[in-house]
Amino acid sequence: MAQKRDYYEVLEVGREATEVEIKKAYRKLAIKHHPDRNPDDPSAAEKFREATEAYEVLKDPQKRAQYDQLGHAAFEQPGGPAGGYGGMGGMDMNDALASFLRNFGGFGDLFGGGGGGGGGAAGRGQGRDLQVKVAITLREAADGVHKKVKLRKQVACKECSGSGGAHGSGASSCPECHGSGRRRQVVRTLLGQMxxxxxxxxxxxxxxxxxxxxxxxxxxxxxxxEETVEVRIPAGVARGNYMDMPGHGDAGERGGHPGDLRVVFDVxxxxVFERRGDDLLIDVPxxxxxxMLGVKVEVPTLDGRVALKVxxxxxxxxxxxxxxxxMPRLHRSDRGDQLVRILAWTPDKLSADEKSRLESLRAGLSSRVPAPGRGPID
Structure with missing residues (x-):
């Protein structure tokens, strides 16, 4: 059995790709390789199936996290693949086509015939979801901070108060769909008519x-x-954590619901400190x-300097x-630890007197040095 390709490689995106970038990449590949567009090319159907399988995993934050940690093994059971494509053990063409219709609502939405985009409420003038990255310092991540973020976005038109009609005329029910915003379409697929x-x-x-x-x-x-929003960042956030702010995305067209805003944090x-999860590492020369003799050193911490006996x-x-x-643990009352790594520091230059004193110690100390071998010296 051929080894599965990496899902990010299949969709031709990097491992840091956003949800929007992943969806855009899948959309491009689905258009290119859809079997109904390539009836005489069996390899196109396989590429379509492969891309759809990858998209089903990477579009879902929980499945994506599992895949990033364990790879394809995250969706396999001992003794063979998990049953059904929900576990991603082996999506077949029927599953891929069903997923395609579920994600894009048919050819009209994917290939441009629908005009308005996705299904459900989004097709009824709902504003787009937005994503913005906010950079903060480690100290701000430790303490929590309020940040004001300026957004360039779609806002309600002041001239018509968001109705879309001149002089307050507003909009009327569509005579074609009678206000539903949807129409039925028959699609020919490998499964027959759907x-x-x-x-x-x-x-x-x-x-x-x-x-x-x-x-x-x-x-x-x-x-x-433009709109300025205030983001209340809790203590303990790490790079890649995010906060969703409902209703702060693009304004909906003609009174439709606004989209949401996702704020992604970059610490x-x-x-001074190197962050390792909720722990901090500092090097002390x-x-x-x-x-050799022992010493007390002053160690910087987030709470000020503390004495450490070496x-x-x-x-x-x-x-x-x-x-x-x-660091504070996110949404908890406890904190991680600070790791203090002691590093031997040697001066670049020595005075003649210092060299003389050290030479007198060299012979005695050199004879006590352990033989070379594996592992650290305790």
Whole structure:
């Protein structure tokens, strides 16, 4: 049995691709390889099936996280693949076509015949969902912070108050679909004829039409504008965490529901601390003499400096743990730890007196150095 290709490779996207980028990539491949567009090319059907299987996993945040961690093994059961394509054990062509119709509502929506886009409420003038990235410092991630974010987006037209009609005329029910925004369409597939619903051509899926459109927005009820939103970022967020803000996406056309806003957090690297999950790591340079004799060092933490006793005979790269001095755990009251890594520091230059003193110690210390071998020196 041929080995499965990586799902990101199948869709021709990177592992950091957004949901929008993944959907766009699948849409492009589905158009290119759909079996009804390539009836004489068996390889196209296989590429269509493969792309659909990949999309079913990567469009779902939970399945995508499992796949990122375990690969294809995340959806396999001992002794063979999981039953049914829901487990991604082996999607067949029937499953792929059914998934295609479910995701895009038929050829009208995918190939442009529907005009208004996706099914359901989105086809009835609902605003697009938006995504924005917000960069914060490690300290802001530790404390929590409020950030004001300026968005360029579709906002309700002031000239017509979002109705789309000139002089407040508004919109009337679409005579083609009688206000439903959908129409039935018969699609020929490898399964035979399938009846599906697509967006109405006349109203673009909105369910209403404007006979006297507003000049400012051309009848859509929305124009390009700006909005500033305040984002309350909780303590403990990490790079890649996100917050959804319902109703802060693009305004809906002609009074449709607004889309949602997803704010993705990017925590900048810190000059002092290295973040490892909820723990923090800091390197503390110590002279070889202090390592041999023992020393107390001042260690920076998020709460200020604390004293750490380094015992005599400590080896370089020894790691000490300061309990509860790390990052706050997201939506919890406890914190991670701070890891303190001791590093031997040697000066670039020595005075003649320093060299003389060290030379007197060299012979005695060199004779006690362990023989080379595997593993760290304890």
């Amino acid at each position: 009846v599906t619903e697509v967006a109405c051509n006349r109203c673009g899926g909105r369910g209403n039409v404007v006979t006297d459109p507003c000049g400012a927005c051309r009848g859509t009820g929305t124009v390009r504008g 900048n690297e810190d000059k 110590v002279s070889p003499v202090d390592l 015992p005599a005979g400590t080896q370089t790269h020894k790691v000490f743990r300061l309990r509860g001095k790390g």
